[in-house]
Amino acid sequence: MFEGEFRQAAENAAQYLQDPKFMERALKLPGSQPVETLDSVKRALVDDRPHSFEDCVLWARKSFAEQFNNQIVQLLHNFPKDQTTSSGEPFWSGPKRCPHSIRFNSTTDLHLDYVVAAANLKAEVYGIPQVRDRQAVMDMVDKIEIPEFVPKSGVKIAVTDAEAEAQSNQVDSERVSNLQAAIPSATSFGSLKLKPLEFEKDDDSNFHMDFIVAASNLRAENYDIAPADRHKSKLIAGKIIPAIATTTSLVSGLVCLELLKLVQGHRKLELFKNGFVNLALPFFGFSEPIQAPTNKYYDKEWTLWDRFEVDGEMTLENFIKYFEEEHQLEITMLSQGVSMLYSFFMPPCQEE
Structure with a gap:
């Protein structure tokens, strides 16, 4: 969610404003990526573009309603609590928890935490002065009226990973054309510049962890999962990037050692090594590669x-x-x- 709203969408929009060939390259992307890319540009530059901090608060309030109320209401409309499978078993059973929607209340700290963090992050992306006064943000959000969400019939929701992948690979050429027509030319935005946000967990003043904690705990509340405090959330978020970076650096180092052997002109197979590594144990094993079969x-x-x-x-x-x-x-x-x-x-x- 952080990546989509504050980094990837902003990156796509920023590239569209700066690169005259961005649209041409986006249309050549495989699968449903052209739709996803153009839709993110349209949202960033047209639908969700704020002009003041009040607009950022309005967007954050709408985002709360969409993420934690509307999506759940639509899900339960498609799959009611008493839904059964073709075999007669309850649909909401085992690992599938039946969710419940959340109605926004500005007096609930967690709800206001989400709006404050999301609005300030949105403002930072567009270079709008931030407002860190919670009472001021509460006064703004209390003036906003969000229409009651009515679930739609005929909405297809993927139940399995295979269905989700099939939906993501569908290419809707008509929607691509509509998105192209709905996005104004880059020159019409004047000097507008967007700042994509890179997630940084160790700066307590940048609202990044505030947003992560609020969003994750609200989603946990949707599914009656025990919440996590800021410290635990930071530990969870901190384990992701270092784990990837450590593994990548080790594998890159082993690959570079083999490349050095090639650069030095070695051709004997016994001088090269296959590496098998498990950092969790830890285990490091090496073997000699075999000659490719000859035909x-x-x-x-x-x-x-x-x-x-x-x-x-x-x-x-x-x-x-x-x-x-x-x-x-x-x-x-x-x-x-x-x-x-x-x-x-x-x-x-x-x-x-």
């Missing part, structure tokens, strides 16, 4: 490391003939990524 075609040997290099551009027909004439090989199948370009069982194209 033959005609009088030539080859391994999986060998490649054919073809220069120039040519048609599919010429490409097939090239291998027949130069290497006496028949191509039976040709693919690029997950796309099948040619196969011996495919019918030939008919010229119009």
